[in-house]
Amino acid sequence: MSTKLSILIIEDEENICNFIKTSLQLQNYKIITASTASEGLSIATSGSVDLILLDLGLPDMDGLHVIRQIRSWSSMPIIVISARTKEQEKVEALDCGADDYITKPFGTKELMARIRTAMRHSNRLSSQDENYKRPYICKGLIIDFDKRLVTLHGQNIHLTQIEFKIVSLLAQNAGRVLTYDSILTHVWGPYIEQNNQILRVNMANVRRKLEQNPAEPQYILTEVGIGYRMAEED
Ligand code: CA
Numbered sequence: 228m229s230t231k232l233s234i235l236i237i238e239d240e241e242n243i244c245n246f247i248k249t250s251l252q253l254q255n256y257k258i259i260t261a262s263t264a265s266e267g268l269s270i271a272t273s274g275s276v277d278l279i280l281l282d283l284g285l286p287d288m289d290g291l292h293v294i295r296q297i298r299s300w301s302s303m304p305i306i307v308i309s310a311r312t313k314e315q316e317k318v319e320a321l322d323c324g325a326d327d328y329i330t331k332p333f334g335t336k337e338l339m340a341r342i343r344t345a346m347r348h349s350n351r352l353s354s355q356d357e358n359y360k361r362p363y364i365c366k367g368l369i370i371d372f373d374k375r376l377v378t379l380h381g382q383n384i385h386l387t388q389i390e391f392k393i394v395s396l397l398a399q400n401a402g403r404v405l406t407y408d409s410i411l412t413h414v415w416g417p418y419i420e421q422n423n424q425i426l427r428v429n430m431a432n433v434r435r436k437l438e439q440n441p442a443e444p445q446y447i448l449t450e451v452g453i454g455y456r457m458a459e460e461d
Contacts, residue, residue, distance in 0.1 A: 228393055232257065233258075234280060235270055235276040236279075237264065237290075238264065238337055239282060239284075243331065249425065250335040262289070264289075267279070268293060278313060281307050294320060294323040298323065303373075306345055310331040328403060329341050363457075366461065368437065372395055394447075399458045401458065402457070407453075410455065411425075411426055430455070
């Protein structure tokens, strides 16, 4: 089938690479592998890759450098795979242009979900895109971007302008993690001081309005030390 999606795995640990390769082949993806950054970059530039799974700790080059290189000419989805649990590193990868990350060890189901989400968002670069206008619907929560209307189980929810901007941004990127800095920049503009306090205060208000139990949110999930991720649509 020529419609198979091609996934490039750049990972130097052979057993992890093989595990991912086998799992993805079972899901009917076409897999190409590279064990070094330079090999991966040369395959990526060949033009036959739809998505990249990238290990950050590669023998010849920092994975962040690979992301920057690819982002200089392509917006193809990049999902970072890393054993490292340092939040700062994940934030850096996302801010360099990675679409998402997955932390080792992970299961096939989680990996598939990340890939599907990244593929879905890869064509959403323009805010004029149809996907951006279609309402977000998840577990009784409906966000109508055109009408600027939020309803929860049929009840109107009043959000301030800033709160609506935050919720819309997250909903239009449902399933993806967005870093604190990228949310701050999108909502308040590029000159906002990168201080998470203002975001945390607004998020607390949003959650009070949307979540049944703000301590255990079901719509807007916290990625500790990194940012927020809106639940996938129904
Ligand atoms: Ca490695």
